[in-house]
Amino acid sequence: MNRLAALGALFSLSGCSSVAYYAQAVSGHLEVMWLAVPIEERVHEAGTPPPLREKLERVLVIREFASRELGLPDNDSYRRYADLGRPYVLWNVFAAPEFSVAPVESCFPFAGCVSYRGFYSEEAAQRHAAGLAQQGDDVYVGGVSAYSTLGWFSDPVLSTFIQYPEPEVARIVFHELAHQEVYIKGDTVFNESFAATVEEEGLRRWLEREGTPAQRAAYADSRRRRSEFAALVVRYRARLSDFYGQPLSTEGKREGKRRLFEEMNDEYGVLKASWGGFAGFDRLLARGTNNAFLVSIASYSELVPAFRALLAQSKGDLPAFYREVRDLAKLDKAERDARLASLTAR
Numbered sequence: 354m355n356r357l358a359a360l361g362a363l364f365s366l367s368g369c370s371s372v373a374y375y376a377q378a379v380s381g382h383l384e385v386m387w388l389a390v391p392i393e394e395r396v397h398e399a400g401t402p403p404p405l406r407e408k409l410e411r412v413l414v415i416r417e418f419a420s421r422e423l424g425l426p427d428n429d430s431y432r433r434y435a436d437l438g439r440p441y442v443l444w445n446v447f448a449a450p451e452f453s454v455a456p457v458e459s460c461f462p463f464a465g466c467v468s469y470r471g472f473y474s475e476e477a478a479q480r481h482a483a484g485l486a487q488q489g490d491d492v493y494v495g496g497v498s499a500y501s502t503l504g505w506f507s508d509p510v511l512s513t514f515i516q517y518p519e520p521e522v523a524r525i526v527f528h529e530l531a532h533q534e535v536y537i538k539g540d541t542v543f544n545e546s547f548a549a550t551v552e553e554e555g556l557r558r559w560l561e562r563e564g565t566p567a568q569r570a571a572y573a574d575s576r577r578r579r580s581e582f583a584a585l586v587v588r589y590r591a592r593l594s595d596f597y598g599q600p601l602s603t604e605g606k607r608e609g610k611r612r613l614f615e616e617m618n619d620e621y622g623v624l625k626a627s628w629g630g631f632a633g634f635d636r637l638l639a640r641g642t643n644n645a646f647l648v649s650i651a652s653y654s655e656l657v658p659a660f661r662a663l664l665a666q667s668k669g670d671l672p673a674f675y676r677e678v679r680d681l682a683k684l685d686k687a688e689r690d691a692r693l694a695s696l697t698a699r
Contacts, residue, residue: 380473382506444472445472447652449648454647547660
């Protein structure tokens with residue numbers, strides 16, 4: 354009841370213009386929770402297809418590993434399963450002004466301000482994006498396979514990611530549980546970069562314990578590609594930020610913006626060739642490269658190098674690392690950012 358009351362409070366704090374948004378958020382999440390059943394029950398149901406049963410059994414092993422070996426919260430999250438019957442649980446809308454790489458933020462009572470707005474309907478997400486685009490903002494819409502309620506609810510395993518390869522399922526579980534470990538209201542880049550670092554280290558340890566040589570090799574390749582792709586995006590976000598600060602006419606800025614994104618796409622082509630033609634990021638770029646696209650990628654990766662350095666300072670001791678991150682979370686944003694920047698400057 355307390356958790357349902359929390360959602361009700363969230364709804365009541367919204368202004369009239371936001372009632373429709375909060376209504377879909379509340380009803381969408383409650384639908385997910387209503388569909389969730391204990392994995393143990395689903396495993397023993399006669400009608401559960403054998404491939405799904407095997408996947409769910411492995412999720413329980415992953416879940417135990419997350420708490421026992423990674424020090425992540427030991428609670429009821431990811432011990433239930435919900436079949437949603439759609440490809441994504443949410444669609445996130447990212448937006449940024451035409452000549453800025455700073456996100457248009459959305460603010461909520463419990464999560465604080467974040468660099469996106471999530472919708473349980475793709476149609477609603479596209480409608481919201483179209484409205485922002487009409488106002489002149491760059492927009493980018495991406496499907497989401499999982500999300501965290503930060504411990505307010507027992508987050509279930511979802512049909513939107515259960516069919517992924519096992520390492521990918523493990524990565525998602527580790528990432529979402531990390532949000533329950535440390536979360537700062539209003540600092541998306543900090544939160545997502547921290548969770549991405551935990552997922553990366555957690556998956557490395559999982560594969561050492563449970564993975565095959567082929568899976569470990571595939572993970573090493575995947576990590577390298579993700580790091581190189583993220584570095585490309587972060588570099589061009591910095592270049593565009595500098596460019597937008599120049600005293601140019603509107604047309605001059607539009608032309609320069611077009612040229613820089615063309616350069617980024619060309620560099621991506623070179624990267625792709627160095628990966629032997631791996632096309633896993635093509636679908637991200639196919640939706641269009643603009644300022645909002647840069648926000649969507651940088652939000653999840655910009656501070657990962659700093660968190661990696663902090664983990665190394667902690668000698669790979671994850672509970673000690675979490676304590677260091679919680680100490681960082683107590684600082685004001687300017688000091689926190691300076692501390693993180695110093696980690697990568699050494």
